[in-house]
């Protein structure tokens with residue numbers, strides 16, 4: 001199927017769900033989880049750093065990695081793919097955006113009906129008492145990352161702060177997956193944008209939507225795993241704007 005046919009399918013949908021991953025932010029200059037990173041963090045695999053064990057073992061290394069990612073995310077701007085999803089949300093009343101991303105770019109673009117399955121990069125949580133606060137960002141770290149930075153201590157209990165994201169082995173925020181699964185089950189179209197579909201339970205939304213009768217449209221430069229209804233092969237920033245414009249003329 002082609003972009004034109006995907007446009008026809010999307011225009012006819014009365015309920016749409018979207019699942020996004022790191023690839024939708026690649027066009028904002030942010031490195032994806034499994035793509036090439038380059039630089040200081042090249043030799044670390046994100047799965048080995050985004051865990052409670054890594055933070056317990058070496059909090060300064062893990063905190064430095066997040067401070068680098070925060071500096072990059074703060075400098076990044078939403079791209080045309082993020083804005084196309086805002087247009088889509090405003091065109092379809094029954095719309096839910098489920099994101100695996102923690103970079104905050106969907107909300108900065110104007111998306112409102114967002115389920116952030118993996119938390120928020122720009123918020124801290126105390127590793128002791130759980131108190132949450134806005135993260136501090138050091139912009140200079142974007143170009144000059146440091147390998148070790150001691151995490152700040154909680155003002156209430158003195159325990160080290162950690163990013164308010166969901167690490168591997170940790171449970172997703174209460175109710176998030178349930179709300180995402182309900183949206184996927186009710187959707188007539190599930191748009192799967194910029195994700196390798198290797199992280200669970202997020203990836204389980206794709207077969208769930210298909211079993212419930214949704215048309216699955218994948219937007220990704222690489223071939224998608226599993227049998228999908230339609231693969232639009234290319235970058236989200238190139239494909240989402242014409243797809244949404246073609247369907248809703250906005």
Ligand code: BV8
Pocket residue numbers: 020021022023024026027032033034035047050100101102118165166167168169170171172193194195196197198199200201219220221222234235236237
């Ligand atoms: C849980 C926050 C239980 C942190 C993240 C074995 C089998 C199956 C599952 C497991 C298993 N072993 C363990 C598990 C469970 C585990 C898991 O799935 N592991 C994986 C590695 C196998 N999952 C968990 O641990 C989850 N928790 O299960 O808890 C539980 C229950 C109760 C009580 C206690 C515990 C928690 C998972 C959440 C992990 N946190 N992020 C942080 O960001 O630092 S996940 C992390 O990966 C990011 O959020 C990222 O978004 C996400 C998924 O990756 P993608 O977004 O897909 O990014 P990726 O780089 O992989 O792919 C990018 C894609 O974009 C590519 O396809 C590329 O082609 C494409 N692309 C590139 N450029 C573009 C593009 N597309 C469009 N346009 C472009 N321009």
Ligand code: ZN
Pocket residue numbers: 126127128129130131154155156157158159
């Ligand atoms: Zn505390």
